[in-house]
Amino acid sequence: MKIIAAIRARLIADWRLFFRFWSVRLNGLGLLLLTGCQIATDAWNSMPADLRHAIPYAQGISIALLVGGLIARLFVQPKLEEKRNGNQ
Template sequence: MKLIEAIRARLIADWRLFFRFWSVRLNGLGLLLLTGCQVATDTWNSMPADLRNAMPYAQGISIALLIGGLIARLIVQPKLEEQRNG
């Protein structure tokens, strides 16, 4: 119980709206893409050559999405602000 209370004490005030944050969405998309890259790497030999050639781009895109998520967390989201205040 102390662990749960300690975690709750450190959460942001509007943690229940976390799925509405663009930073969470972009990080989730980046994580999904990175996971997809890992699965594809495990089956590398069975993939067509054109898909193998596209893999480096997928990793770069996923890194860009994760960085974008960090930046997006700093930007005011008007619709989210309405839900916080209303």
């Protein structure tokens, strides 16, 4: 129980709304795209040439989404603020 209390003490006040944060959404999308790139890389030999040429762009886009998630965390999300204020 002490471990759970220590973890809760470190969480942000509105941790239950984490799925509404754009930073979480963008990072999740970036992770999904990177995972897709890894799966595509494993099946490289069976892919058509068009798809092989598109993969570097997908990796760049996924990195941009992850960076965007970090930047998005800096901005206030008005709808999320309404939820935060409504729950308190």
